[in-house]
Amino acid sequence: MEFEQATGYFDIIMTATFKSIDSDMPALTWIDKWMPRWLQPYLHLARLDRPIGTWLLLLPCWWSIALATPGWPDLLLVVLFGIGALIMRGAGCTLNDIADRDFDGQVARTATRPIPSGAVSIPQAIGFLILQLLLGLAVLLQFNFFAVMVGAGSLLVVAVYPFMKRISDWPQAVLGLAFNWGALLGWAAVRGDLAAAAGVLYMAGILWTLGYDTIYAHQDKEDDVLIGIKSTALRLGENTHKWLAGFYSGMMLLMIFSGFLAGLGWAYYVGLGIAAVHLAWQVARLDTDDAKDCLAKFKSNRIFGLIVFAAIIAGQVV
Numbered sequence: 001m002e003f004e005q006a007t008g009y010f011d012i013i014m015t016a017t018f019k020s021i022d023s024d025m026p027a028l029t030w031i032d033k034w035m036p037r038w039l040q041p042y043l044h045l046a047r048l049d050r051p052i053g054t055w056l057l058l059l060p061c062w063w064s065i066a067l068a069t070p071g072w073p074d075l076l077l078v079v080l081f082g083i084g085a086l087i088m089r090g091a092g093c094t095l096n097d098i099a100d101r102d103f104d105g106q107v108a109r110t111a112t113r114p115i116p117s118g119a120v121s122i123p124q125a126i127g128f129l130i131l132q133l134l135l136g137l138a139v140l141l142q143f144n145f146f147a148v149m150v151g152a153g154s155l156l157v158v159a160v161y162p163f164m165k166r167i168s169d170w171p172q173a174v175l176g177l178a179f180n181w182g183a184l185l186g187w188a189a190v191r192g193d194l195a196a197a198a199g200v201l202y203m204a205g206i207l208w209t210l211g212y213d214t215i216y217a218h219q220d221k222e223d224d225v226l227i228g229i230k231s232t233a234l235r236l237g238e239n240t241h242k243w244l245a246g247f248y249s250g251m252m253l254l255m256i257f258s259g260f261l262a263g264l265g266w267a268y269y270v271g272l273g274i275a276a277v278h279l280a281w282q283v284a285r286l287d288t289d290d291a292k293d294c295l296a297k298f299k300s301n302r303i304f305g306l307i308v309f310a311a312i313i314a315g316q317v318v
Contacts, residue, residue, distance in 0.1 A: 041119035042128050045097060046090030052299050053093065056212070057179050058085035059305030060205045064186025064198055066312040067262050073313065077189055081182065084139040091132035092158060092178070098125050099162035107223040147188040154181040166228075169235035172213040173206065180205030197261035204254035208301070211247040214240060215282070216298040219291040233288070240288050248279040255308070264315030271311020278304045 029049035031040050047053055061081040066073045097104065097115045105116035114120040120128070140151045157178045164171035183205050187198035210232065217224075217233035218240070224231055236243045252272065259268045282300060287293045 041114040045094050045114045045120055045125065045128065046132070047093045048086075048090065052302060054086050054089045055302040055305065056209075057089045057092075057182065058082055059302070059309060060180045060201070061085060061182030061186045062309050063205075063305075063312055064183045064201060065190055066309060066316065067197055067201060067258065067264075068187040068190035069316065071316055074190070077186075080139055080142055081186065081189075084136060085182070087132055087136045087139065088158075091129055091136060092161075094125055094129045094132065095158070096162045098122060098129070103227055103229060106227050107220060109220060109223070143185075143189045144192050146192045147185060150185050150188040150194070151181075154178060154185075157181070165230050167230070169230045170232055171230065172210050172217065172232045175213055176206035176209035179209050195261070197258050200254050200258040200261060204251045204258060207247045207251040207254065211244050211251070211279075211282075212298055212301045214244065214247075215286060215288075215294050218288045218294045241283055241286065244283045244286070248276075248283065252276050252279070259312070259315060262315075264312065265318055266315075267318035268311050268315025271307060271314055275304055275307040275311060278307065 031043045031049045035043055043049070058081060061084075062073070062078060065077050065081065097113055100110075101115045101122070104110035104113050110116065115122070115125055140148055143151070157174065161171065161174045161178050164174045168174070180202055183202040184194060184198055187201075188194060214232040214236065217231040220229075221231070221233045223229075224234060232243075233240065252275075255272055256269065259272070278300070282297050282304075285293075286297050
């Protein structure tokens, strides 16, 4: 049965490729080319072939590690957080797809995902989710006890997020709470406590997520109206650019304050200025009616995040 489901899923992906269906995974990737067919739907469910979500979850962790560490960040922590982000992003996608299976089937961009396409059943998806959570726990247990408690505190926010788009125009704010938890966890893993600098960094990350995920949500706004899903893209509408400028400006102010609290040197602020130029470019050049442009601007936040990471390290070592 699993082989038949996986083969069927391969056929769906092939059909989407050659008919150019407006899917969020229409082309063959390394998963489809190199992985066993029975495994392919699960790897797609975890979005392993689309790493931008992992980057956006990971970068606040790396920022926080660097912010808490005089000198160069601990390479082992950097690697562990990378593994943890990969696993937990996959778990979050799995949970989200379980919750959104009925909605995803009605949207062209998401209809070919493993659950709405029938390649993975709900019991199979739940089992896969449990496996990922256990692997995530194994990574978390490598940190100090205080960090483990901080990490466990994120689970409620992660569990609530998939349902917020049904009841609130601001589900992106809840996503920000979940996706930037690493800004707290990274500091806790280094120092075994929490401090104001980490809290301010966390608030900055929430504003960042409000910005980039509003951009992302503009891809689906027409379908979202039809099926009754709420988002900041719909709430802000034609005023999106003004709000993005506000979100990103607030973020940069908080990043400056966080760096000041952590005692970072002048090089941090130079790097932060470069990062601010990137955000200004996003806002100025964004076309909210062009789904491809929205996706490209959304993905460019990986570059922004890496600039900030380098800036924090420079502020520690220069």
